[in-house]
Amino acid sequence: xxxKGQYIARFDxxxxxxxxxxxxxxxxxxxxxxxxxxxxMHSINEIGEHLTKSISPVGEDIVKKVSKYVSPIAHxxxxxxxxxxxxxxxxxxxxxxxYDFILRALDRGYKCDxxxxxxxxxxxxxxxxxxxxxxxxxxxxxxxxxxxKLRIRRGRDNFDVLSMHKKLSSSILIEKLHSTSxxxxxxxxxxxxxxxxxxxxxxxxxLSIYNMQYLYRRLIVxxxxxxxx
Numbered sequence: 001x002x003x004k005g006q007y008i009a010r011f012d013x014x015x016x017x018x019x020x021x022x023x024x025x026x027x028x029x030x031x032x033x034x035x036x037x038x039x040x041m042h043s044i045n046e047i048g049e050h051l052t053k054s055i056s057p058v059g060e061d062i063v064k065k066v067s068k069y070v071s072p073i074a075h076x077x078x079x080x081x082x083x084x085x086x087x088x089x090x091x092x093x094x095x096x097x098x099y100d101f102i103l104r105a106l107d108r109g110y111k112c113d114x115x116x117x118x119x120x121x122x123x124x125x126x127x128x129x130x131x132x133x134x135x136x137x138x139x140x141x142x143x144x145x146x147x148x149k150l151r152i153r154r155g156r157d158n159f160d161v162l163s164m165h166k167k168l169s170s171s172i173l174i175e176k177l178h179s180t181s182x183x184x185x186x187x188x189x190x191x192x193x194x195x196x197x198x199x200x201x202x203x204x205x206x207l208s209i210y211n212m213q214y215l216y217r218r219l220i221v222x223x224x225x226x227x228x229x
Contacts (some may be wrong), residue, residue, distance in 0.1 A: 006080065008081055009025075010076050012075070015120060015121060016120070017121070018119045025038075025077075025119065033111065036080070037079075038114040040055070040114065040116065041120045041122050056113050058110055060226070076120045084111055092161065093143065095136055096144045100147065107148060135208075138208075138210035140168060140215075145211075178208040181203070181209060181211045187200045188204060201215070
């Protein structure tokens with residue numbers, strides 16, 4: 001860890017931050033006695049056109065509930081440096097090191113939340129890890145959740161680089177089925193007809209258990225967010 005300051009702010013080079021992003025995150029962190037704070041985000045394409053906006057959980061209890069299914073805080077957080085020191089930084093888990101970091105922070109009792117305002121514009125490029133429904137992403141997601149459950153039961157996990165790579169590997173058949181499943185998922189999103197959309201979603205879950213888990217978790221998180229108090 002090269003950073004020497006009291007706080008560490010995450011930022012990707014091609015993303016755009018609101019001018020007062022760090023100021024507002026720091027104020028929110030201090031006012032609510034937090035250790036890590038994220039924020040709401042706009043998604044933009046390669047030329048800066050608006051695509052969508054996030055609805056990230058706000059409130060420590062909601063963040064903890066959501067964390068059991070997906071990462072509750074995106075990578076553009078502000079955190080106390082002591083969190084990085086205690087966790088010894090990131091672990092090299094492809095596509096899931098941020099989620100793993102947040103889960104380990106929560107498991108250590110650190111307080112995490114999201115600022116309710118939209119303070120970041122995240123650029124999505126064709127083919128980047130945020131826009132490709134890859135099998136490796138899905139399996140890495142499952143892997144860090146398994147490590148989290150081990151820590152809850154035993155107080156520690158069994159992370160090991162060699163065993164991780166074995167867990168993340170797949171046969172050619174599984175890779176092809178998942179690739180077809182992901183194409184069906186993309187087609188489902190494009191359909192205006194409810195019946196055609198259902199048909200492609202059915203194919204999606206039939207061909208890949210990993211995409212089925214992904215859709216199930218999204219549904220659970222959506223219900224948590226709708227029912228938040």
